[in-house]
Amino acid sequence: MRTTLEPSTGPGPAPRTTRPGDVAAVRAVDLVKTYGSGRTAVRALDSVSVAITRGQLTAVMGPSGSGKSTLMHCLAGLDTVTSGQVFLGGREISGLADRELTTVRRDQVGFVFQAFNLLPTLTAAQNITLPLELAGTEVDPGLLQATAIALGLQDRLAHRPSELSGGQQQRVAIARALITRPDVVFADEPTGALDSRTGQQLLAQLRSASRELGQTIVLVTHDPAAAAHADRVLLLADGALVDELDAPGTDDLLAALTRLGS
Numbered sequence: 586m587r588t589t590l591e592p593s594t595g596p597g598p599a600p601r602t603t604r605p606g607d608v609a610a611v612r613a614v615d616l617v618k619t620y621g622s623g624r625t626a627v628r629a630l631d632s633v634s635v636a637i638t639r640g641q642l643t644a645v646m647g648p649s650g651s652g653k654s655t656l657m658h659c660l661a662g663l664d665t666v667t668s669g670q671v672f673l674g675g676r677e678i679s680g681l682a683d684r685e686l687t688t689v690r691r692d693q694v695g696f697v698f699q700a701f702n703l704l705p706t707l708t709a710a711q712n713i714t715l716p717l718e719l720a721g722t723e724v725d726p727g728l729l730q731a732t733a734i735a736l737g738l739q740d741r742l743a744h745r746p747s748e749l750s751g752g753q754q755q756r757v758a759i760a761r762a763l764i765t766r767p768d769v770v771f772a773d774e775p776t777g778a779l780d781s782r783t784g785q786q787l788l789a790q791l792r793s794a795s796r797e798l799g800q801t802i803v804l805v806t807h808d809p810a811a812a813a814h815a816d817r818v819l820l821l822a823d824g825a826l827v828d829e830l831d832a833p834g835t836d837d838l839l840a841a842l843t844r845l846g847s
C-alpha cells in the first residue's frame with residue numbers, strides 16, 4: 586500500500602484533508618485506466634490530468650464511451666487505477682487497499698445517482714441524516730436545517746418519499762450527499778429521471794447549494810443544458826481530456842460537442 590500527500594506548500598505536518606491553501610478538492614495526475622488485457626484491452630482513460638476546484642460545480646461531458654463514468658469512479662475511489670495518481674482532499678487515494686477506500690468513500694465523498702435511492706419508510710429528514718446515523722455521528726439540527734434550506738426542503742422534512750415529487754425526492758438525495766460535508770459530491774446524471782423543466786430547476790438548486798455551502802460538486806452529464814449550470818466543464822473524448830470551458834452557455838457546449846463529433 587502506498588499513501589502520499591500532495592506536495593506541501595508550507596511547513597508543518599501534512600493534514601489528512603484539504604488544506605486551506607489548496608484549490609483542488611480532487612486531482613488526477615497522468616491517470617490511466619485499462620479494462621481487460623491483451624488484444625481486447627480497452628484504454629478507458631488515457632493519461633488524464635485534471636484538478637477539480639474546491640467549492641465549484643464542475644461538469645464532465647463527452648460522447649458515449651469517452652470515459653466519463655470511469656473518470657468519476659476513479660476520482661471517487663470506486664474503482665482502482667491502472668497507473669497515475671488520484672489525490673482526494675490532499676491525500677493520495679490511488680493505491681489504497683479496499684478497506685481504506687471504503688472509509689474514504691464514507692467520510693470524504695458523497696454520491697447522487699439518477700435513481701434517487703431513498704428509503705421509502707423513512708421521512709425526508711431521516712433519509713438525509715442516514716449517512717450520519719450509519720457513521721455513528723450525532724446529528725446537528727442546525728446542520729440539517731441549513732442543508733434543507735439550501736435545497737428548499739425545509740417544509741418537506743416530515744414527508745416520506747411517496748409524498749414527494751420526483752424533483753423533491755432528488756433534492757432529498759442531494760441533501761443526503763451534502764450532509765456529511767464531504768470533500769466532493771459526485772452526481773451521475775442526476776436529472777436523468779426528471780422532466781426537463783424539473784431537471785433545470787434541480788440543477789439551479791444544485792449550483793446554488795454548491796455556492797451557499799462552498800460544496801465541491803462534480804456532475805457527469807450528457808446534457809449541454811445541464812452542464813451549462815456548471816462553473817467549469819471538462820470535455821472528454823476517447824479517454825482523454827480535450828477541452829476545459831469556464832462557465833459556458835448551452836450553445837458553446839453544443840458547438841464544442843459538435844467539434845468532437847458527438
Ligand SMILES: Nc1ncnc2c1ncn2[C@@H]1O[C@H](COP(=O)(O)OP(=O)(O)OP(=O)(O)O)[C@@H](O)[C@H]1O
Pocket residue numbers: 620621627628629647648649650651652653654655656
Ligand atoms: N467494466 C468494463 N469492462 C470493459 N470495458 C469497460 C468497462 N467499463 C467501461 N468500459 C469501456 O471503457 C470505455 C469508457 O467507458 P465509460 O463508461 O467510462 O464511458 P462514458 O463516457 O461514461 O459512456 P456513457 O456516456 O455511454 O455512459 C468504453 O469504451 C467502455 O466500453
